[in-house]
Amino acid sequence: MRIGITCYPTYGGSGVVATELGIELAALGHEVHFISYSQPFRLSGRDNGIHYHEVPVSSYPLFEFPPYDLALASRMAEVAEFCELDLLHVHYAIPHSVSALLARQMLAARGRRLPFVTTLHGTDITLVGLDRCYLPITRYAIQESDGVTSISEYLKKETVEHFGVTRPIEVIPNFVNCDLYQPIKDEAARTEARRRLAAPGEAILMHLSNFRPVKRVVDVVKVFAQVAREIPSRLVLVGDGPERSAAEWLAHDLGIHCHVRFLGKQERVNELLALADLMLMPSELESFGLAALEAMACKVPSIATRVGGVPELIDDGVTGLLYEVGDVDGMAAGAISLLKNRDRLEAMREAGRKTAQKRFCSSLVVPHYVRYYESVLGKQK
């Protein structure tokens, strides 16, 4: 198949999922065309079967807001025609599904078909999508999509309830490449690599996100402060975003900054995750929680919040521990008890990796997408 993919190319789970999906589809022999305003960051160096088409957005004094969605629609239609795309797959509904809808109409006027699939990821429904200025057009584009998928049952339910969408929505969970994301088997190599992050004997707690307010990075620091009082440990934060400065200030105010490392945006997060003992994900909301899945595949259990689609991923007490949003004391106590009970931690590490392999491995989930594309194309014929 020749598949066009549009996503937000910078840091963020939907862009990661879209990019990894493109890479996996190309590995299966499909031709993948990314259409976006910049090259998705995880693409670099792995371009076999993958093409990238930049969307130029020109500015004009009259445009206070350059219309990216229109430029994107034009580029989608062009690429679809020139590269004879079979279908478009857009990740994150706003504005991508609206642009895809326009592209489909433009091509229809020229006698060509361009079906498109919209994948809903999270705040495109639960936050931004509910904003009245986006809701009607987002609902329309979702409803008019040739196929709609959601990354969790939770998000599907939200979409039906709050958007009144009546068309079928296929739940296809996020996935992880279990060969790339795996524990480091060579204990000596792991110990050596951990030394670059923490002192010998220290536990490593990790956080990975885009540091948006919804991630509650400040809670990460608060939880760690309690853990560090009981257990020699180090907090490693991967990623960057608006809440980083608040988290840095708090680490200083609490006098724990020497035990906290902000690594900023990193490319090979799989290599870092495999060095951690625990992942902290105290989010206000997660429709899925991709970072926790990536950690699980590396045998790193998460201390997380019982929100959105997280309980579909983490089995509380078996593959991680779940708490109410803001329950810093609970999360700290959970982390401390796991770090003190190595047998329980080990059992959780094993159970997490098994879950990742059995339910969320790219080798299972990517074919689900392919079958879904085929069913959409079948309906078109």
Ligand code: GMT
């Ligand atoms: O919604 C966001 O905050 C951003 C969004 C993204 O595009 O990065 O994240 C969502 O999609 C991820 C990938 O499918 C999920 O793992 C996240 O749980 C989801 N975030 C939220 O629901 C807050």
